[in-house]
Amino acid sequence: MTSDVLPDFNDVLSAAERVRGVARETPVLTHDALDEMAGGSLFIKxxxxxxxxxxxxxxxxxxxxxxxxxxxxxxxxxxxxxxHAQGVARAARLLGMPALIVMPSDAPQIKVAGVEADGGIVRLYDRETESREEIAAQVAAERGAVVVPSFDDKDIIAGQGTAGLEFARQMEQAGTPLDH
Known part of the structure; x- marks a missing residue:
């Protein structure tokens, strides 16, 4: 990925508006034993x-x-x-869109069930003999669908960045300055 496709801070701020009401605010946790082992205060989102x-x-x-x-x-x-499969299936359901998720035949059954529970169609493949990227590209071409990569996409990255934005706000509200 080149830097020209990386999101900037404004992209993350815009993403926060788009995910509001869908992604829940998750807590920041601490644990005394972890702090002691680390020799500092750890905050876990x-x-x-x-x-x-x-x-x-x-x-x-x-x-x-x-x-x-x-x-x-x-x-x-x-x-x-x-x-990512479950996230895409849920977002697609909420937006009224069909979703087909290409998953390896050895994917955890609980993950497959999660995709199906949100209305996603699962297309299993053999990771030894088939390419998930090729299958996804072929299905997308046949349907005119959009391929949604799991990480190398500016909008995916900006959306994931909202967890950091939320964490920074939570720590500020708690009056807890961060040094790393």
Whole structure:
């Protein structure tokens, strides 16, 4: 990825508006034993408590919400073995879009079930003999759908950045300055 496709701070601020009401504000946790082992105070953003179990809903919602209304009926295609898959399926459902997720045949069943619970269609593949990128590109071309990558996309990155923005605000509100 080149720096010209990296988001800037304003992109993250805009993403925060798009994910508001979808991504929940997750708590910041501490633990005395961890602090003692680290020799300092650790603050842990508990994104495992996010609506889909990870921060990935943030990037997915930011990316999908920017697909023009006229293109949404064709849907989206993503490839992931878990968290991104669930984030895309949830964002697509909330936006009324079809989603097909290319997942390896050995993906955790709980992740497959999570995608299906949000209305996503799962296309399993054999990671030894097939390419998830090629499958996603072919399906997208056939359907006119948008491919939603898991990380190398400016809007995905900006959406994920909203967790950091939220963390900084929470620490400021707590009156806890950060040094790292």
């Amino acid at each position: 508990a994104e495992c408590l996010q609506v889909t179990g990870s921060f990935k809903i943030r990037g997915a919602m930011n990316r999908l919400s920017q697909i023009p209304a006229g293109q949404r009926a064709a849907g989206v295609v993503a490839f992931s073995s878990g968290n």
